[in-house]
Amino acid sequence: MNTLGNNIRAFIRYAGEAAPDPMHWLSGETSNSVNRTAEAVEVSDKRDPWARFIAGKRGGTIEITVYADKDSEAQTTMLENLAAGVPVEFLIGKVLADNEILGDGGIAIVTAVSDTNDFGAVASRTISLTVTEELDPNAYEIREEDE
Amino acid sequence: MSTFTSSIASAFKLIRNALTRQGVKIGGTAAYPRVEIHSVVEDAPQTKDNSVRSVTATVECVSAEKVADVVTLLEGNTEKLFADAGLVLIGWDVIGIVPGQVRLFDEQQSLDSAAVFYRVLQDVTIWLELKKNNS
Numbered sequence: 001m002n003t004l005g006n007n008i009r010a011f012i013r014y015a016g017e018a019a020p021d022p023m024h025w026l027s028g029e030t031s032n033s034v035n036r037t038a039e040a041v042e043v044s045d046k047r048d049p050w051a052r053f054i055a056g057k058r059g060g061t062i063e064i065t066v067y068a069d070k071d072s073e074a075q076t077t078m079l080e081n082l083a084a085g086v087p088v089e090f091l092i093g094k095v096l097a098d099n100e101i102l103g104d105g106g107i108a109i110v111t112a113v114s115d116t117n118d119f120g121a122v123a124s125r126t127i128s129l130t131v132t133e134e135l136d137p138n139a140y141e142i143r144e145e146d147e
Numbered sequence: 148m149s150t151f152t153s154s155i156a157s158a159f160k161l162i163r164n165a166l167t168r169q170g171v172k173i174g175g176t177a178a179y180p181r182v183e184i185h186s187v188v189e190d191a192p193q194t195k196d197n198s199v200r201s202v203t204a205t206v207e208c209v210s211a212e213k214v215a216d217v218v219t220l221l222e223g224n225t226e227k228l229f230a231d232a233g234l235v236l237i238g239w240d241v242i243g244i245v246p247g248q249v250r251l252f253d254e255q256q257s258l259d260s261a262a263v264f265y266r267v268l269q270d271v272t273i274w275l276e277l278k279k280n281n282s
Contacts, residue, residue, distance in 0.1 A: 006195050027279070029195045067199055120245045122199060122274055 003094075008032070008103060010064045011091040014077050023089070024074035028067035030124070034092050034104055035061045036135060060131035062092060062108060068115055068125040078127050082110040090129060093137065104135040151197050154239055154275050155189045158202040161236050161273065162187065165227050166206065171220065180210035182220055185268060198277045200239075203247065208267045211256065217267045221249065228271055242274035 010032050013023040039056030069075055081088050088110060093103010108129035117123045162184055166173055172181040185205040193199040206224055210216035225246075228234075234241045247270030256262040 009195050025196065027194075027196060028199060028276075030193065067194060120272070122193070122242055 007094050008092060012074055013089040026064060026066050026074045027072045028069050030065050032064040032092055060135050062129040064127045066125050068123045078110055079113055082113050087132060101137045103137055105137050106131050106135050107133050153189060154200045154202060155187060157236055157239055158273055159187050161234055162204050165234055166224055180216040180220060183207040198279060200275045201272055203270060203272045206269045210265045214265045217265045221267045221269060238278055239275040240278055242276050245272045247272055
């Protein structure tokens with residue numbers, strides 16, 4: 001069955017060396033996108049007229065757009081992790097009953113936090129993540145203390 | 148997961164309180180010249196957690212005598228709505244209030260009369276955020 005985008009949200013957790021925080025829904029989220037990629041490595045034979053490729057490194061990037069909120073702990077964590085170069089644990093999806101997960105989870109580094117302040121609109125913020133391991137819903141474990 | 152609370156009644160109250168001042172009649176049945184809250188429209192929630200709302204209200208000033216009356220009312224409304232101190236509301240944080248279009252009309256009061264109504268319609272968009280426990 002299809003799903004409304006409203007229900008597929010970004011869940012993040014500090015993933016540094018210190019004790020992990022509980023995870024948080026990113027507050028004020030308006031949209032997110034998950035991009036799965038594989039490099040195309042050319043292995044063409046020069047005598048063959050057609051280019052040939054094999055699949056190279058797989059990867060992924062995540063973009064999350066939120067309304068910028070100075071009181072949001074989750075957004076502040078993203079800014080801190082960007083500055084400190086510390087990865088975050090993330091889930092883009094939803095948590096069903098019994099903590100079953102529907103979506104993509106993993107570890108990512110924060111590669112950009114971009115703020116946009118348009119006239120007449122609420123100031124917004126786009127957070128870009130680059131995934132450092134395989135995208136996998138099972139990579140994200142729901143803990144007792146999580147919201 | 149996310150519950151929905153409408154902001155429309157709060158937004159109406161906010162605008163009505165903002166417009167209220169001495170010597171100005173508010174409401175669709177008050178005598179002329181008067182100020183009416185013509186409509187209040189709440190858009191769909193702007194965020195996935197339903198916390199941010201955009202509400203657009205149209206405020207109308209009507210006079211059965213002269214255009215200067217409605218312009219004076221409009222200026223008074225504008226001063227109150229966009230006051231430096233800002234607007235305060237229980238249960239919601241007011242993120243901001245943004246001026247929109249202002250339109251002036253003159254209309255014949257009835258078919259068998261040359262008398263005219265002067266009307267100004269002013270749009271204002273109010274951005275509200277549900278007060279929350281932070282995440």
